[in-house]
Amino acid sequence: MGSPAATAASVTPEALSQAFGGMGQFGAFQGAYQPIYQQFTRIPQKEGPDGSNLFIYHLPQEWGDLDLYQLFMTYGNVISAKVFVDKNTNLSKCFGFVSYDNPMSAVAAIQALNGFQINQKRLKVQLKRPKDANKPY
DSSP states (O other), rough: OOHHHHHHOOOOOHHHHHTTTOOOOOOOOOHOOOOOOHHHHSSSSOOTTTTOOOEESSSSOOOOOOHHHHHHHGGSSSEEEEEEEEETTTOOOEEEEEEEHHHHHHHHHHEEEEEEETTTTTEEEEEEEOOGOHHHH
C-alpha cells in the first residue's frame, strides 16, 4: 500500500459518494464488519500525536463509530473513531472525532473530506484544537 498522500490522491469524491451515499449504520456490510464493530465498541476514544486528531461536524444522524472509521481509514492508520451520542436519547449528536497515528494522514483526510457531501450534509473536517488553546495564559 502506498503513502497516505498517494492513497488520498487516488480516491475521488465521486467514488466516496458512491461508496457511502446511501449507507446506513451497518447496511449490507453488517456481517462482514461485525468483528471490527465489536472491536470499536470495546475501545475507548484515543488521541494520536499532535496534529493527528480531527473533529468532524455534520455527520449523518444514523452513523456510528464504524461508519466514521470506514470513511477515514482510506487516508491512514485510524487509531480511534468516535461518534458522539446523546446519553438520554441514544441518538447521534452528528459530530465525532478521528485520531490517526501521524499528522500526514490527518492532513490527507482534511484535504479529501472537508466539504465532502453525504446525503444532504457537507462534512466539516478540521484539526482538533488542544484543550489549552483557548486559555489566555
